[in-house]
Each structure stands twice: as C-alpha cells, then as structure tokens.
Amino acid sequence: TQLLEQSPQFLSIQEGENLTVYCNSSSVFSSLQWYRQEPGEGPVLLVTVVTGGEVKKLKRLTFQFGDARKDSSLHITAAQPGDTGLYLCAGRTGNQFYFGTGTSLTVIP
Amino acid sequence: KAGVTQTPRYLIKTRGQQVTLSCSPISGHRSVSWYQQTPGQGLQFLFEYFSETQRNKGNFPGRFSGRQFSNSRSEMNVSTLELGDSALYLCASSGNVAPRGYETQYFGPGTRLLVL
Numbered sequence A: 001t002q003l004l005e006q007s008p009q010f011l012s013i014q015e016g017e018n019l020t021v022y023c024n025s026s027s028v029f030s031s032l033q034w035y036r037q038e039p040g041e042g043p044v045l046l047v048t049v050v051t052g053g054e055v056k057k058l059k060r061l062t063f064q065f066g067d068a069r070k071d072s073s074l075h076i077t078a079a080q081p082g083d084t085g086l087y088l089c090a091g092r093t094g095n096q097f098y099f100g101t102g103t104s105l106t107v108i109p
Numbered sequence B: 001k002a003g004v005t006q007t008p009r010y011l012i013k014t015r016g017q018q019v020t021l022s023c024s025p026i027s028g029h030r031s032v033s034w035y036q037q038t039p040g041q042g043l044q045f046l047f048e049y050f051s052e053t054q055r056n057k058g059n060f061p062g063r064f065s066g067r068q069f070s071n072s073r074s075e076m077n078v079s080t081l082e083l084g085d086s087a088l089y090l091c092a093s094s095g096n097v098a099p100r101g102y103e104t105q106y107f108g109p110g111t112r113l114l115v116l
Helices: none
Strands: A004-009 A012-013 A019-024 A030-036 A042-048 A055-058 A061-065 A073-078 A087-093 A096-099 A103-108 B005-007 B010-013 B019-024 B031-037 B042-050 B053-057 B064-068 B073-079 B087-094 B111-116
Touching: A012 B053, A019 A042, A019 A087, A019 A103, A042 A055, A042 A061, A042 B005, A055 A087, A087 B005, A087 B042, A103 B005, A103 B064, B005 B087, B010 B019, B019 B111, B042 B064, B053 B111
Parallel strands: A012 A103, B010 B111
Antiparallel strands: A004 A019, A019 A073, A030 A042, A030 A087, A055 A061, A061 A073, A087 A096, A087 A103, B005 B019, B019 B073, B031 B042, B031 B087, B042 B053, B064 B073, B087 B111
C-alpha cells in the first residue's frame, strides 16, 4: 500500500511545453519533499515545503503544498531536455519519509 | 566534500544466500537511512541509524537488518534472499542540523541487487 500516489506515472513531452505532476494522499504530512532521480544515481532533493498552501519557486519549477497538507504538485514551465528524470515526492509523518511511486518524465528536444 | 558512497554497485546472488551492503555517509553526517527501490513499489524505507543506534524502522521482515559503526559507516544485511529482494538499495545520509522535517537526505548511487 502506497501512502503517496503520483500522477501521471509516465510523461513524454516536447521541449518548451509545460507540465504538472501530482502527488496525492489521504494522510496528512508535516512536510513534503520533491526529488529528481537520474539513471544510475540516487535521488537529489529539489525542495522542502512545510506550510499548508505554501508555494515555492525554483527557476522554472513551481512547487505547491496543499492547504490540508495531504497533496502537492510540481509544475515545470518550458521544459528542457535536462529536466528528464524520475520525479519523486516524499511526505514526512512521524519519524520517516514515505515516497511516492514516481513520475518518469522525458523531454524530447 | 565527497558524497555518499555505496559498495558494491552491482551484485548477483541466488535464492537462500545472504548479502551485505555497505554505505559510507558524507563526512560529519551521523544519520544513515536505507531504502529499497523497485519498479512496482517505488522507494520504501528500511531503517535509519543515528550514532550507532537504530532510530526508526520500516515495515520489512526481520531478514533485513543493519548496523552502524562509530565512524557512521553503515551496513545492511539481507539473509535468506528471495527473488522479490531484487532491487536497488539506496543509502542516504543526513547532517540532522536542520529542524525535523527539513533535513536534506543525500543519497548514494545505490547497490543494484539481482537475486536469481
């Protein structure tokens, strides 16, 4: 049983397009993190959000934490081939992080 | 600073065998967590060690165990391997200097285990 469900599971888009990845749960999290993982490497932290309704921007990436702290979204503007990778959300409850199922993004030049 | 290192990078074992994986955290980091990553289940938390003590444990059978040494290096052991144990095993270290929930976990490249 996965605490965090991500959608879509796979996404293939053209360079320059916009996209949104969703991370949903019925559980409340004290914080939520987004990671990107490239083949042959471990995940790398992109952002941490803590407050319900919080929005953080990181260049072309916009992260939002739901008001109820149960869900989050990642929006990428004008995607580039370098954005290709596996995007993972991870919610913290108690003393551990629970990871989502992942969204595999491919940006075609 | 050197990143998190894991050895070996690749491993092939047969059912019933046991395996030990090693993780060297970033210098100065005292927290080490282990995760199992599979295509079907994604990343699942195994356990966390802090200053040689297991601080937190995920929902895995007792065949999965770990330990941490005084230099913060950690090992993970899986006994009586099953086919379903084939996965990428990731280790992450944290400096634990940030407020709880804000910790940055630095992941190693993982050990890919194949059980035949």
